[in-house]
Amino acid sequence: MITSDETDESLTMLKMSTRKYDPELFRIFGIEDLYTKFYENVPIPIHFLLDVGHQCSYEVTGEDRDTYLWLRELGKYSPLIQLQQMDGTWDRHWTFTRAHNAEGVIQMDKVVQALEQSGAEEVFLFPELIHPFEFPEDKLLEEMDESYAYLKQFVSESKAAA
Secondary structure (H helix, E strand, O other): OEEEOOOOOOEEEEOOOOOOOOHHHHOHHHHHHHHHHHHHOOOOOEEEEEEOOHHHOOOOOHHHHOHHHHHHHHHHHOOEEEEOEOOOOOOOOEOOOHHHHHHOOOOHHHHHHHHHHHOOOOOEEEEOOOOOOOOOHHHHHHHHHHHHHHHHOOOOHHHHHO
């Protein structure tokens, strides 16, 4: 998916996890090469939108399954990070509740550390938490509240207020 903002001052690309795309899109350095090729030939900045759950795709092997390596290597190109808790096997879009954090593999302190190591200057983290349609609304709201309380501790207050 490629989107542009309202002022057409930048483009954002999302790495998709399906077989119909080039296999190089599932490799860190394939994505970096693609970014370089795109960026060389456009008059406006291009940014990647990274999702911490897409490295569990069945097409991905070896070091390319390491979410934190993706963030360290490509975070500087991605001002937008989609957050979800997942089990490392499936793109679950779980909430960041105590229960899901105990079962899940995404550790927010490592996410923040990897982004800092990437050289990223400003990154917007946003949860992509998806529940089944039939999920009870009161439980959904509880899980969302717990998730946002958990995630808030990883956002700098000075940057959050800006």
